Amino acid sequence: MSFKFETVAPRESLGAVVKNFFVLEFHNDTPVTDYLLPDGLPSFFYIEADKAMETFFGDDTQPTPLQNGFYVGYCNTAMKFIHTEAKIAGASIYPVFFNLIFGKSLISILNQFQRQDEPPVLIPVSSLIAGAGDNYKEIFGLFENYMEQQLTNHPFNNEFLQIYRELTSPGGYRLKVEELAEHVGYSTRHLHTRFQQHFGMAPKQFIKLVKFNHALKYIYEKDEASSLASIAEVVGYHDQSHFIRDFKAICGKTPKEIAAAPGSLANKFRLF
Missing domain, CATH: 2.60.120.10 (Jelly Rolls)
Incomplete structure (x- = not known):
């Protein structure tokens, strides 16, 4: 290639x-x-x-x-x-x-x-x-x-830019949807509607995607001392199997499969 x-x-x-x-x-x-x-x-x-x-x-x-x-x-x-x-x-x-x-x-x-x-x-x-x-x-x-x-x-609503920055900041993916709604003064239902308008998906789904991208960063940059279990813990999973299951549900591949193909173009298009 x-x-x-x-x-x-x-x-x-x-x-x-x-x-x-x-x-x-x-x-x-x-x-x-x-x-x-x-x-x-x-x-x-x-x-x-x-x-x-x-x-x-x-x-x-x-x-x-x-x-x-x-x-x-x-x-x-x-x-x-x-x-x-x-x-x-x-x-x-x-x-x-x-x-x-x-x-x-x-x-x-x-x-x-x-x-x-x-x-x-x-x-x-x-x-x-x-x-x-x-x-x-x-x-x-x-x-x-x-x-x-x-x-x-076209006028811009700065509110959702702040939400985006908060969610993509270190540890931002640990926010729960209810906490996010309270933070911006919306009901969870109204937040869901507005969130889809700005992000194309539900809040919970987007938060999982941000967590997935933090995990990718650690997978691509991990040293020999790092393990999947330690990466899972860093990105907020209590067990490795849950981490692997969520990871594969998003991209159809396991973390090991991603790590085994560092030369893929996927390694270039990264959020973090």
């Missing part, structure tokens, strides 16, 4: 909106299969591919083909993909800003990739990515201009 992966930090004004921009290039003579894990971040990207890239979410048996165009996507399960030659320029976006920029709810794109209409300001992207040389800096500049324009035109 051969791929090029690079990340680029957004301009300062978008630091709270975009985790990073990314460059992804595949150069394979024969089809190669890899996977991505749910990092809780929706993505926006342009892909140029000689042959459609086949993608499968969770247990799907019918692929979603990606070829030449803009897409948005978001997942809370693992995504498998089969590729040969492709070039991708994209952005990983913090979820509370997604609808403001792209006009789509996260619920509507959960566990799928959807074609995104090409805004006029982004028309040059197709020729830039197909051109010779490294034009990614110019592409990401166009992305930034578009995002800033959209955010200027």
Whole structure:
């Protein structure tokens, strides 16, 4: 498997909106299969591919083909993909800003990739990515201009940004839904409704996804002295079997299977 992966930090004004921009290039003579894990971040990207890239979410048996165009996507399960030659320029976006920029709810794109209409300001992207040389800096500049324009035109509720930051802070996943609702002054039912609007899933499900991503960090970075039992304890599980069961329910793989494939692209797309 051969791929090029690079990340680029957004301009300062978008630091709270975009985790990073990314460059992804595949150069394979024969089809190669890899996977991505749910990092809780929706993505926006342009892909140029000689042959459609086949993608499968969770247990799907019918692929979603990606070829030449803009897409948005978001997942809370693992995504498998089969590729040969492709070039991708994209952005990983913090979820509370997604609808403001792209006009789509996260619920509507959960566990799928959807074609995104090409805004006029982004028309040059197709020729830039197909051109010779490294034009990614110019592409990401166009992305930034578009995002800033959209955010200027749509007011933002800062309340759910604070909730997001609290949940993704160290130990934030230990919060219970009832505690979170009390913290923001909502009933649990109202929090559930608003949470789905901003995060595309129920609070309990998103909290599990954050916990999963903390576990991934320890799995990828663990030293020889670390064990699955110690990682399970650090991320709030009382026993290893419960940890493994929850982990596999999210991504279809055990922690050992993830640890055994450090060269996967999944190791690059990480929340923490």
